[in-house]
Amino acid sequence: MYIAIEGIDTAGKSTQIELLKKEFNAIFIKEPGFTSFGKKIREILLNEDISKKAELFLFLADRSETIEEVVKPNINKLIISDRSVISGIAYAMEFFDFDMLVNLNKFATDSIFPEFVIILKLEKEDLIYRLSQKEKDSIEKRGIEYLLKIQDNIIATCNRLEIPYLLLEASKNIEEINFRIKKAISGLIKRDN
Ligand SMILES: Nc1ncnc2c1ncn2[C@@H]1O[C@H](COP(=O)(O)OP(=O)(O)OP(=O)(O)O)[C@@H](O)[C@H]1O
Numbered sequence: 001m002y003i004a005i006e007g008i009d010t011a012g013k014s015t016q017i018e019l020l021k022k023e024f025n026a027i028f029i030k031e032p033g034f035t036s037f038g039k040k041i042r043e044i045l046l047n048e049d050i051s052k053k054a055e056l057f058l059f060l061a062d063r064s065e066t067i068e069e070v071v072k073p074n075i076n077k078l079i080i081s082d083r084s085v086i087s088g089i090a091y092a093m094e095f096f097d098f099d100m101l102v103n104l105n106k107f108a109t110d111s112i113f114p115e116f117v118i119i120l121k122l123e124k125e126d127l128i129y130r131l132s133q134k135e136k137d138s139i140e141k142r143g144i145e146y147l148l149k150i151q152d153n154i155i156a157t158c159n160r161l162e163i164p165y166l167l168l169e170a171s172k173n174i175e176e177i178n179f180r181i182k183k184a185i186s187g188l189i190k191r192d193n
């Protein structure tokens with residue numbers, strides 16, 4: 001089963017994934033930058049000022065390689081991903097047509113999309129605070145309003161693709177969020193066995 005943890009920058013995805021690593025025997029992946037090819041792409045994506053089209057194709061190339069190298073060979077195992085095609089569409093739909101993005105992503109992934117998505121939704125004040133605590137990459141520099149729009153896009157993308165999801169408040173404490181994620185994943189594993 002292929003599950004994605006989604007949310008805007010600083011929503012708490014990596015924090016939760018570090019906890020899940022101790023709790024589930026799963027293959028943990030991330031986008032962008034999981035494969036050795038992807039690591040090189042990530043460097044460019046987060047540090048260089050490139051055109052939106054070039055950026056889109058680099059994210060697609062990264063996703064395509066991760067699906068080919070890791071997801072396809074392990075599709076019958078539990079795969080937990082820090083971001084996925086959902087981010088791919090949600091961040092890009094501010095600049096490009098939704099249906100075109102879906103088609104490009106289907107081509108890049110051979111239509112392998114996550115079966116279930118866990119979305120961490122952050123309040124504006126927490127986003128402002130958490131971003132103020134870190135050095136911002138080129139995408140985070142687009143600002144608070146852009147990221148809040150992407151947060152809505154993440155939910156809208158799951159709805160439009162009809163991918164089931166669990167929406168969690170990212171401002172709750174780390175342990176409570178972890179408890180809810182663990183419960184959801186355990187339920188999905190039980191359902192499939
Ligand atoms: N539930 C929480 N309550 C308060 N602070 C949190 C919570 N979860 C994470 N944080 C803090 O918020 C910051 C961002 O968390 P984290 O790196 O896990 O987010 P992320 O979604 O992986 O971010 P990015 O997409 O930018 O890599 C970290 O300083 C982390 O310690």
Ligand SMILES: Cc1cn([C@H]2C[C@H](O)[C@@H](COP(=O)(O)O)O2)c(=O)[nH]c1=O
Pocket residue numbers: 009031032059083084087088089091092139140
């Ligand atoms: C997969 C994907 C990601 N993004 C954006 C989202 C973030 O701003 C960065 C990745 O940084 P993180 O620290 O690993 O969260 O990239 C995007 O714009 N499009 C995508 O497809």
